[in-house]
Amino acid sequence: MKKRIHYIALITSILVMTMLTMAGCKKNKENEDEASVTPTVTSTPTISPVPTEEVENHENEVRSKITGLWIPKENGNKRPYAIMLNNIKLASPQSGTKEAGILYEALVEGGITRLMGIYEDLNEKRIGSVRSARHYYVSIADEYEAIYVHFGETSYATKKIKELGIDNLSGLTGISDTVFFRDKSIKAPHNAFATKEGILKGTQTKGYSMEYSENYESHFKFYEKDTDLQSKELAEKVTLMFSNYASPYFTYDREKKQYNRFQYDKEHVDYNTGEQLVFKNIIVQFVKEWNIDKNGYQTMELENASGNGYYITNGLKIDITWKKNESTGKMRYYDAQGNELTMNAGKTYIALFPNDRTSDVVLAGNSQ
Template sequence: MALIAAVVGFVAWRGDGEPGTPVAPAPTSEGPASTGGRAPLTGLPTAGALNRPAITVKVSNTPDAHPQRGIGEADIVFVEPITGGTTRLAAIFHSKLPAQVGPVRSLRPMDAALIGPTKGIIADTMADRWVMEYVDRVADLDDLGTLRVPAGTYRLDDTRRAPNHVFARPDKLLELSDRKAAPTPYFAYSANQEQSTAQRTGERASSVTIGYGGAATATWTYNQGSHRWARAEKWSQHLIENGPQVTADNVVVLTANRDTSFPKAKPTMTILDVFDASGTLRLFTGDKVVAGRWSKGAVNELFRFTTTDGEPLLLTPGTTWVECALTSMAIQTR
């Protein structure tokens, strides 16, 4: 415990509520800077070059972790099922960097495939040793977990109960990392909402519910006034600390099979098969939804989103949430 206290200034925890095990950090890589005057993770015009790496923060999403801090400024958020009725967020920041993000929780194996394409920084409260070793080995990421950084990189909030009391400080993470390059654009974007694939070829939709089970079941509802989608969980609207409800310009509901290739994974751990794989998706943009397909090669390769006819799927410029669901989970669109 003395070692942990020396690293973060207090006591940080890995995902299970126990001290994590340090593992050698991943190697660095270079990538292209943002080009064309548009932010690579939103497709929105930007006044200047965003020549900094993307920062991903693993965020707890249990009811007692709410309200979350900082996630409203994320460019992309992946929602990951981790056990029955529980999800966790992987929030990717690049265009904007909030002062704090959290509560921070542990890595999961599928983070390698979801976040590896950013070739940036990831913040977490470590994980079981086999998970850390796997992510370090296969993902092109600079993992600055709680046991790998100096005191002050993460903040402990004594008004929150453990384990939902650890918050990342993106500015400190940037200072520590030798990653400097901006990420490659993660998705393909249209020039505006009217030219997005969903608006051009989709059908009307007003809501979508993702049946994760228990309190984690989530519903997105279209707001005609803002032309955005608003998120709620089974027990409450999804609210940001001292702020509004979570909203997004694009909502992608991606379905995948269960990955059973990790012999050390507990039977209760949900891992989606999202590399060297393919599946179906639904894209919600504006007041419409369009069906499509996803495919992905190696861990650090980008997803490819297409229509059912194989044409590129164009999102509207803006923020995107990707709900990652098992094929067995019910998806209801209205």
């Protein structure tokens, strides 16, 4: 009898547990159904990141007086060097041209052009070939308080150097072997080259100051950021037909926003690096120019003069004017409103071009 009672109790316990389990499952099912109809969502607010402009650190840098680019502070007050560079086809490519912050080009005798680089810092062991001075280049070097480096000079240049009191390193003086060397694989007179070490030693030997004077004012004004001109005049190819012999041209690289230089129907490269010369800015300065004697030497009206020109950057061109006062060494460019020209920071090419042949400066592209 007791076994039967125990058996019934066991069966009853099992039934009760089964019923409780089913009830629990039903309850969970109801909770799940309810949750599916009215879910409870706990969300965390999303905070969008605020973009921050990267701040450049120029604590130990200053703006270059030559290019407007940031340079080490210790170089900011150093006088530049103005170096005369051969530009005939036989002497191409030149060495060290890519290091120049500003590159000038002008006619000399016989339809050829000569270059002059304004160097803020010398980085090359081979610069040149270096050629003889011309008096209008002496005047331009004076605009920058530059130390003028040349191998030879005309009588007109000698007179101008003395007149303006220009510090110069000449290959026809006793410091020639200090500053220059001859590359015997190249025919003279196209084989004289300068070195950084030699130029610095020559400067020390001559006792020239290596810093700007206290009252020197930067030759140019520069934008803080890259700026497009307010112009509709395209200048994506610039050709300067100095003569039948020399007609350099530039093409604009839209992606890099710079001008690539060509001459003698090919890329104009630097012998030291093999890289093409590139410029951010192009200035065409129209000048009154004529033969000074029967030898075909050129002269220009630059002493106390003014004129017109073009400023070209970022594929566009504007008209400008210029004024020079040689007694103060100042040369300034102005926009159409008469404001001093503001330029984009970077390397600049400047052509001194005859003002009676403005049509020989050809700009590609029509008005936008």
